[in-house]
Amino acid sequence: MNSTCFKSLGLAATTALLCASVTGLAQHPKKYLSQPLIKTIYTADPSAHVFNGKLYIYPSHDIDAGIPENDNGDHFAMRDYHILSMDNINGPVTDHGVALDIKNIPWAGRQLWAPDCAYKNGTYYLYFPVKDKKDVFHIGVATSKNPAGPFKAEPEPIKGSFSIDPAVFTDTDGQSYMYFGGIWGGQLQRWATGKYEANGSKTDLMKDDAPALSCKVARLSSNMKGFDGPVRDVVILDNNGKPLLGKDHDRRFFEGSWMHKYKGKYYFTYSTGDTHYLAYAIGDHPYGPFRYKGIFLKPVEGWTTHHSIVEFKGKWYLFYHDTQLSGKTHLRNVKVTPLYHKPDGSISMIDPFK
Structure with missing residues (x-):
């Protein structure tokens, strides 16, 4: 899940940025590169996987809860998950209905944000961030024998988990890793000391000359329900081998991580x-x-921007979202477009508009 935030520039500057951005969108021809995969519900943050030769997409389910927009992202008040599937990229999309409802998560308080899914030994594991009853984000796990659910949540969150945006990558040796974290509404900055600081900063975006706060990664245990070892920082280096700095807003991590492996x-x-x-x-x-x-x-x-990358039938695809259907920040729709790796290993640029 993504929080809707700009740098801490002050109200006037933030308003100016928003107005300029809205004006830019209004002048854009709005010729979208891709069309929404589904229009019957609002969906976002798509995590795509291939299970049993079919594409399954695990998105957030956006709703209009009538909550005014704010920096903490309270208007992203999602309450359940719907799982989508496709036999072919250009084929029909099936909505499998509610796979997990917040009322069936014993420890949950509010806000079911961006999920992900993994498979091991006949079981599918749905990973999800949700605020507990003290309004602190943790990551939970639910299980099913069917990739489309329904899923049953474990009674407690994953021990040692925090923040948002779980993304699980299983390597070719069978070991799985979880990447997670999101700044601002995702609360990652409140865990900078290793403990939750309820009155901590909303963001670290003003710490310009310090290494940027980054994503976290942890190896998953063999039962896929816990961490096997410490939570580590994901270190992103520049061309000189130095960590990216807080002021490097065009390059630094903020949220919405993913991992894929290509040619080793x-x-x-x-x-x-x-x-x-x-x-x-x-x-x-x-x-x-x-x-x-x-x-x-x-x-x-x-x-907001949140994505996944998956190989399907010998080709690579990017799943992402925008607000084509509603024009509203919190009511989004998922899309897909081809992704290309160049011979040198770089990824070709994608423009969401034609």
């Missing part, structure tokens, strides 16, 4: 958040470090 290299992809790019960095190990390589998706319509 690990591609860590993520949203730059307040500048709305999707960026990528490449490493030799799931833990990194990762060397920043560039951006591969220009800003979409809307204030």
